[in-house]
Structure formats: C-alpha cells, structure tokens
Amino acid sequence: MKCIEDEIPFELPEGWEWCRVRDIAAVKGGKRLPKGVGFSPCRTAHAYIRVTDMKNHCINTDDLKYISEEVFLQIKNYTISKDDLYVTIAGTIGVTGEVPTELDGMNLTENAVKITNIQINKNYLCLIIQSEFVQQQFQDKTHQVAMPKLALERILSTLIPVCTITTQSAMVSKFVEMDSLINQIREEKEILAETVSLTKSKILDLAIRGKLVPQNPDDEPASVLLERIRAEKEELIKAGKIKRDKKESIIFKGDDNSYYENISNNTICIDEEVPFDLPDGWIWCRLKSLADPHENSFVDGPFGSNLKTDHYTDRREVRIIQLNNIGEFTWKNNGIKYTTYSHAETLSRCKSYPGDIVIAKMMPAGRAIIIPDIEDVYVISSDCVRLQLPNYIDKRYVMYMINSPTINKSVMKNVQGIGRTRTSLSKLKELLVPIPPYKQQCQISATFDKSLFYFDTINALCE
Structure with a gap:
C-alpha cells in the first residue's frame, strides 16, 4: 500500500x-x-x-x-x-x-x-x-x-x-441533452453565417446595378471620368512618359440601345457580353480603363525566381503582399514577410502603397482588398495583381465591385488550370465592369461599409 x-x-x-x-x-x-x-x-x-x-x-x-x-x-x-x-x-x-x-x-x-x-x-x-x-x-x-x-x-x-450507477446514468443523460443543444446552436450559427454571406452578395449585386442608392440625374456622368483619364493619358503620351495602348477600349451605348466597343477604330457589338443594363449616368468599361494614367499602375507580381526566400529578411524593411493577406473585403495580417530595401528596388514595377487595390490571381481568383497603412511601402508577390486608381475614382467602390457576384462570375469563367485554378493580369484587365457617377460610387461604398459593420458584428457574436 x-x-x-x-x-x-x-x-x-x-x-x-x-x-x-x-x-x-x-x-x-x-x-x-x-x-x-x-x-x-x-x-x-x-x-x-x-x-x-x-x-x-x-x-x-x-x-x-x-x-x-x-x-x-x-x-x-x-x-x-x-x-x-x-x-x-x-x-x-x-x-x-x-x-x-x-x-x-x-x-x-x-x-x-x-x-x-x-x-x-x-x-x-x-x-x-x-x-x-x-x-x-x-x-x-x-x-x-x-x-x-x-x-x-x-x-x-x-x-x-x-x-453510483444512478449518478453515472444521470450525467450521461444530461451530457446528451447539452450536446444536442450545442449541436443545434452550431447548426443555427452555420445557417446564420450562410445567410449573412448570401445577403452580402445580394447587396453587392444591387449596388453594381444602381439599385442600392438613389439615382440623381444631376450627378456628373461616369463617362466624364473616363474622358478625364484618357485626356491625362494623351498628355503623358505626348510627353513621352508612357506608350499608347494599341488596344485602348471605349464602350458606349448606340442609338439602337445596343452596347458597342471601339478598339483601334474597330467597333463591334458586345451585347452578349453585357450582363445587364445600367441606369443613366453609368457606363460599362474594361477594368484597365480605370487605372491611373501613369506607367505601371496595373501590374502583377514578379516572376517567382525574382522574389524567393533567399530575398527575405528578418528586418522590417519592405513588406511582401501574399495571397494569405487577401481576405474577404479586408486585409489579413498573416504570414508576415519582408524583403530588403535594396531588393525591392529591383522590383520597382511591383512596388505598392497604402490605398492601392490588390487582386488575387488564385485561391480563389478575383478577390480584392485595399492595402492598409500599416507599412509605408510594399511589394506584391507573383500571385497578386496591383491596381492604382486616379483620385477621382472611389477605390472602395472599385474594390467592392470587383468582389461582387457578377464580376466574380466573369473572373471564374476564364480561369485556367485544374484544382488550383488561376487568372492572369491580362484577363483581369479585360474585365467588363459597371461604373456609376463619382458621387454614387462614394454613396455605394459608404452604404456597404455600414452593412459590413453590422455583418461583422453578427459574425463576431456567432464565434
């Protein structure tokens, strides 16, 4: 004993x-x-x-x-x-x-x-x-x-x-009762989470169709924004700072209510590509048409061998944006990695800054976020695309629009690969996107910001 x-x-x-x-x-x-x-x-x-x-x-x-x-x-x-x-x-x-x-x-x-x-x-x-x-x-x-x-x-x-055996049986019965209740709560949380996700998608779908905020005929039409971008491009071309895009796209609605696209003086009807009509003052355009006029405003990350683990540093120098940083509408501060200032200079084309939009090429393709201001400068990795916009295009509207069901469907329609499907910079540039007047862009993004706050609160309560 x-x-x-x-x-x-x-x-x-x-x-x-x-x-x-x-x-x-x-x-x-x-x-x-x-x-x-x-x-x-x-x-x-x-x-x-x-x-x-x-x-x-x-x-x-x-x-x-x-x-x-x-x-x-x-x-x-x-x-x-x-x-x-x-x-x-x-x-x-x-x-x-x-x-x-x-x-x-x-x-x-x-x-x-x-x-x-x-x-x-x-x-x-x-x-x-x-x-x-x-x-x-x-x-x-x-x-x-x-x-x-x-x-x-x-x-x-x-x-x-x-x-005692009696107490054992009573404890088992109580556990079964509690376990059943927990499973019921878990199932209801899953149903609620799915409802929240579907509601987000529905609101975004209404937003890009011009059905989320009131239409104001006095707002400056979106076509003026595109004309301004084209005019700024012309000035940069004349100054020799950028080259002319030989496939520059101009989309318009004809007198017959059909949609047409003009590329290099060649005009074709694109009615089959346009998913729905837009309110007055809105326009369809290619995503590349929204990019800031300066050089390298819409680029993808470096070829894999140009940014690999050998180029990483333990010092906090230039943050690398990776796929796992691109969450649902928001930045995820995961997998923190840096490269050196000197190596970042060799990747100057891929440098990115707070306020730029980053789009994932894969896992899944097409999701987009706005880069936060937790660092002064970043570089994007090979599986990311960075888009810079002029200050008269609302970046939050564009980010939300890219994440909408309609645009996501367009992205996924043209992905390549088996298993880990991916898109490319060239395909993202050619996405057909709906653009409202600037005031409505701001109203839409502010309205969806509020919706996201409520949705995030619900999700937090369900965790």
Missing part, C-alpha cells in the same frame, strides 16, 4: 471514489496487418478500423478499409465489440469513442486499444476518458518519440473518478 495523495487533483463529492482503469475494465491492444499484406480492393465482411476512422464518440465509416477472409483468420483474435470503447494510442493520443453495432466484431489497428469488460456505465467512462483531466494523464504518460505512443499499462493505471 502506498500514499497517492500527490496524484489526487481534487476532492470528490460524498459517495464518489477514485479508482484505476484496471479496477473497472480490461485494456487490450489491436493488431497490425501481417507483413506484406494490404487491404482488400473491395468490401468484405471484415472491416479494419484505423486511427483515421476514429473520432471522439464515434467511428467515421466514410472511408473504411476491409481485409480478406484469409487475412482475417490470421488476426481474428484482435477484434473489437460494440460493448467496448476504443482509445487511440499512437500519433493522435486519447481519441475515445463507442463502436456502432454494424462494426461489432471488426478488426482493430495496432495503434488503438479496446477497453473491454467494462464494469461501470460505458457512456460515462467514455465521457470521463475524454475529459481534460484524463487526457492530461495520457499526455503525461505518453512515451515521446518520433511517433508518440501510449502504453497499455499506463492506460490501466490511469486515475478516474467513479460515482
């Missing part, structure tokens, strides 16, 4: 007792497949339950593996019953659950054990083993090697609190 005062973490209520797992159950190991033997290519009468199938409370049967009758006969003594519990003992330690009736008598991996011949309420024991108190004991008893492993003897010596 020895004193175990140091092991007892807290006092138990009257009628409760401390005991070891060995006092109320037996623990037996599973068995690995015989050397050189694999799983059956088709379903058989013998499932082989792996750690990857095991979750807390239950087994995931979506990807069960099976063994042949011949293999089963070699390891038939290592099965698990519906009256047992399983506990994972290798890799992921301590995942515990019950065996469903349909898997009664199936084979158990060597990386898990079964707790069998249970003398107390099985469901109660399952909950106790999943408790933080028991899980910490498992971690303390785990042999720390490349593949952590929990020995059977150490499970048997694990200390657990035991109460």
